[in-house]
Amino acid sequence: MATKRQPTERTLESTLLGRTVSFNYSDTWLAYSIFGLRLVMAWVFLQAGLAKLAEGGWGDPLAWSSAGFLNHAVPEANPLHGLFVSFGEYAAIVDPMVIFGQVLIGLALLFGAFFRFAALMGAIQMLFFWTAAWQGGLAAGFPMENGYFIDSSFVYMLLLFGLAAWGAGRLAGVDGTLEETSIVRSNPWLRYLLG
Template identity: 85%
Template sequence: MATKRQPVERTLESNIAGRDVSFNYSETWLAYSILGLRLVMAWVFLQAGIEKLADGGIGDPLAWSSAGFLNNAVAEANPLHGLFAWFGSNAALVDPMVIFGQILIGLALLFGVFFRFAALMGAFQMLFFWTAAWQGGLMAGFPVENGYFIDSSFVYMLLLFGLAAWGAGRIVGLDATLEETSIVEQNPWLRYLLG
């Protein structure tokens, strides 16, 4: 006769910015919430990449391209305007990286494979999207179109960083299996990409 496993209450104790922090949490609900956040972020990336690819794909002159946004929508007051203008003039290189990057990040998040690497690459992409939305520089407080400092790209960036820190690929993901392989045991640096 199988016994039902009871949820385990744990206490997290840490020091953040020189201040002791302690709180109770449920391992069960933490695992469900991490898995849920992982699947939502997988959907966000997969949907974005597939929509761009479905708009005609790479090489189709009517297809989605980052050039219109990069050349016309990034504010001249943005301190990174020159970088984004360069990206816009090199859209033939940037577009495949955005489209296939989003699809591959989405798949890695979905299946929990090379999760930490994929989440950090997704956070890096969100960092670029966030900085492209800046309407001004430091003295202006880096305002963005839909908020003074924070927009959805910034939120996604922090969420992906958190999921990478938690090792969300181990929760009903392939990384838990990959970490037990002899290749990873013989090359422990691979653990930085997994999790």
């Protein structure tokens, strides 16, 4: 007769900003929350990429293109305005990188495959979206549409960092299996891409 496993309460002890901190947590609820956040972030990327493909995809003159945003939506007061306008000149390269990047990142997050690499690529994309949203520079407090400094892209960037740090690809994901293969055991550096 199988016995039901009870949630285990554990204590995390660490140093944060030079101070020792500790708190109790349930490993079961932590696993569910990490898995849930992974699925939510997968949906954010997958939905964004598939929506762009549904608009006609890359290569169709009536399709979604980054050029309109890069050339017209980044405020001139943004200290990186010139950089984004220059990206607009290469929309034929940027568009498939955004569209297929979002779809592949979403799939990797969903299935927990090459999770850390996908989270890094997603965080870099969010970094670009976040800096493009600045409506001014440091002297203005990096204003955003709905406040200062923080927007959803920044939050997504931090969530991806946390999920990668926790190794969220191992929770009901492909990475847990990949890490047990002889290839990964022979090449431990591959673990930086997995997890």
